[in-house]
Amino acid sequence: MKKNLLNAYEEKTHFYGRIWSIAAALFIIAYPFVCMILYGAKLQGEIFLAGIGVVAMYWAVSVVETFTYSPMLGAGGMYLGFVTGNLSNLKVPCALNCMEQANVKSGTEEGEVISTISTAVSSIVTTLIIVIGVVAIAALTPILENPALKPAFDQILPALFGAMAVVYISKNWKISVLPCVLMLIVFIVSSFLNAGNPNYSPNSLVGIMVPVGVIVTIFSSRMMYKKGWLGDKES
Amino acid sequence: MEFNINSPVLYGIVGVIILFVLAQSVFFLVRSYKHGVEIGMDKKTLNKTILRSAVFTVAPAIAILVGIVALSQKLGVPLPWLRLSVIGSLSYEMVASGIVEAITSVDTYVTIALVMTVGMTVSMFLPSIIGKKIQTGMVSMKHKDPKWSELFMTALFMGMISAFLGYVFGDVADGAQGFIPVCVFFTSAVAMALCGLLLKVTKWKWINDYALPVSMVVGMISAIPFSAWLC
Numbered sequence: 001m002k003k004n005l006l007n008a009y010e011e012k013t014h015f016y017g018r019i020w021s022i023a024a025a026l027f028i029i030a031y032p033f034v035c036m037i038l039y040g041a042k043l044q045g046e047i048f049l050a051g052i053g054v055v056a057m058y059w060a061v062s063v064v065e066t067f068t069y070s071p072m073l074g075a076g077g078m079y080l081g082f083v084t085g086n087l088s089n090l091k092v093p094c095a096l097n098c099m100e101q102a103n104v105k106s107g108t109e110e111g112e113v114i115s116t117i118s119t120a121v122s123s124i125v126t127t128l129i130i131v132i133g134v135v136a137i138a139a140l141t142p143i144l145e146n147p148a149l150k151p152a153f154d155q156i157l158p159a160l161f162g163a164m165a166v167v168y169i170s171k172n173w174k175i176s177v178l179p180c181v182l183m184l185i186v187f188i189v190s191s192f193l194n195a196g197n198p199n200y201s202p203n204s205l206v207g208i209m210v211p212v213g214v215i216v217t218i219f220s221s222r223m224m225y226k227k228g229w230l231g232d233k234e235s
Numbered sequence: 236m237e238f239n240i241n242s243p244v245l246y247g248i249v250g251v252i253i254l255f256v257l258a259q260s261v262f263f264l265v266r267s268y269k270h271g272v273e274i275g276m277d278k279k280t281l282n283k284t285i286l287r288s289a290v291f292t293v294a295p296a297i298a299i300l301v302g303i304v305a306l307s308q309k310l311g312v313p314l315p316w317l318r319l320s321v322i323g324s325l326s327y328e329m330v331a332s333g334i335v336e337a338i339t340s341v342d343t344y345v346t347i348a349l350v351m352t353v354g355m356t357v358s359m360f361l362p363s364i365i366g367k368k369i370q371t372g373m374v375s376m377k378h379k380d381p382k383w384s385e386l387f388m389t390a391l392f393m394g395m396i397s398a399f400l401g402y403v404f405g406d407v408a409d410g411a412q413g414f415i416p417v418c419v420f421f422t423s424a425v426a427m428a429l430c431g432l433l434l435k436v437t438k439w440k441w442i443n444d445y446a447l448p449v450s451m452v453v454g455m456i457s458a459i460p461f462s463a464w465l466c
Contacts, residue, residue: 009270025360031317051350059354080260083322086299122291137312155455165424172393180397187404191409206402211394215394225382225383225386
């Protein structure tokens, strides 16, 4: 018989996580259908098919995100994070920062607790800020859409990852070198290859490059680990 | 019933869905807090995590709100409110809503809403299908080789960070304007390094709690003069 590696808390987290996530998914999926029933609306086949062609890429991105972010977030954080969204620009960095500050490792029981708390709080705070914003949208629109402030809101990802990169690269410089150099080359080359192309955006490329970066880092780390460059291999 | 992209009925439906997801967050927050106490974690650490997460979230949440305002001009408020409060991300919703020029009828509205929903179905269900297997695999790896398991987690983080490091250079061929993200990235990095230095010199531990959100905001604010200079 296969040995159960998860403890009772982890088992229950998956049980509750699945129930909550599937129920939430059904609520979210219901929205367009409820609108159809309420307003007697019909699906526009042509637009729908065109749309599916555009969003199909996101199915692949979602598969990759599930494999990449789930181990980082742990079970509770994963179920919450994938329902509440905004993973790479908010939930994952927030959980990583909180684990770092609390001095706990991802993949441990303490890491699971900290990651879940941070993801939950981040979701609650985001929801509340958005509710306030939606209620006061008329008053806030001129401020939020002020051309002087726009560049600040456009640059949230560089601002976030600049600060995070200092912490992680300085602590793990040996395993950072190869993926960082590779990603710099990929993005700079693709920028020049796509210069003037209105359909090109680094936003869409980064979704594909996160798993590539992860695979390269895991592979190179494994090689360095086997060679004993990252500390001794435990038996 | 007469359709309006900002109908109170749509606000009501979205409100119910968001309330449900909020309840999920509260459920997991309470459960994990209790478990943290049970396994002997210091309540101070858990409370600080709540504070850190809340502070960290403010700036990105306002950026998400900006996204809702931008999308609301085309789609009304309720649909972007739903999509960006739960499940979605701004870049995806922008792409999905870009399929049509404008919402001309309720048929177009529900079609766009369905396209947005269909695009995220994998994210909604896949973690429930394979999440347990992934965690079991991680635990198994930890039992076999704890050192490698720790390195594996670090490699995951570094893979993600390296991709976003490359991302900030993704527009450099566009001339001076393409260097704005690069300047913001390095400003934020320098701010973080200075926070670290200040912590080392002064031993003020509270700096640690706010270093990342403060550096992020410094980086975001720096985008304003950099844009004025480089655009």
